[in-house]
Amino acid sequence: MKVTGFTIIRNAIKYDYPVVEAITSILPICDEFLVSVGNSEDGTLDLIKSINSPKIRIMESVWDDSLREGGKLLSIETNKAFDAIDSSSDWCFYIQSDEVVHEKYHTAILKGMKDFNDDKAVDGLLFNYVHFYGNYNYVGNSRRWYRNEIRIIKNNKSIRSYKDAQGFRKSDDSKLNVKAIDAAVYHYGWAKPPKAQQAKQENFHKMWHDDAWMKKNIAVVDEFDYSNIDSLEKFKDTHPKPMLNRVATQNWEFNFDASKIKLSVKDKVLLLIEKASGWRIGEYKNYVLLK
Secondary structure: OOEEEEEEEOOOOOOOOOHHHHHHHHHHHOOEEEEEEEOOOOOHHHHHHOOOOOOEEEEEEOOOOOOOOOOHHHHHHHHHHHHOOOOOOOEEEEOOOOEEEOHHHHHHHHHHHHHHOOOOOOOEEEEEEEEEEOOOOEEEOOOOOOOEEEEEEEOOOOEEEEOOOOEEEEOOOOEOEEEEEEEEEEEEEEOOOHHHHHHHHHHHHOOOOOHHHHHHHOOOOOOOOOOOOOOEEEOOOOOOHHHHHHHHOOOOOOOOOHHHOOOOHHHHHHHHHHHHHOOOOOOOOOOEEOO
């Protein structure tokens, strides 16, 4: 069984993406790792080279910044990287540049790939998600955060990155058949210095919207305002080893006052049902979960 990891990245330093941590968090369970580096304004290419692993293969790509609709540029670049993976690989492990996998899940992930490697009915593996917000001490616990996503797929090129590259579908737009595994992805996209977060938001939304929308909806400020959040809870577990230095050197303050949770009565009831039963009413699922 051969496993290839892959990711796309551009301007990692400028927007403070933990891409090195993302890559190294799954590198031990990959036989090789393909990193597609977009044309950057900083030292992103050198940053990736600094990982200095024989497993890493770098390809360079020029992103088409004129594609400012629905985040499809991210999907296009993800497909470029996926298509560059050799046919000798059985599984392809996609990780985004702000996602990190805890080493405690490596065994379960490898078991999942081995168990379903020869199962033709299985297109991919489904992960749980933990979303950090504000800093490394808080995680989102409301319905605004997606709970699951596909991050490991069979090396079948009829599988395509879907819409803004959050998930995958078949080329005929059908959903992938997936098996859930007991492993989580830690999403750190909303945990970075306020200045870097604001810069990231301004750049990120340019891949979805035109200048008129940006001017109307994105505030021109120096720092992102983390206070506009509905509900959070304290993170009580450990961070993945590759993230420990970032966590230890955090240089900004953020605290959440639980007495100021902003949930409607409806949302409170729906969350109670979810906690009691595990059922999220009205949840969008971009996959078919096999039992």
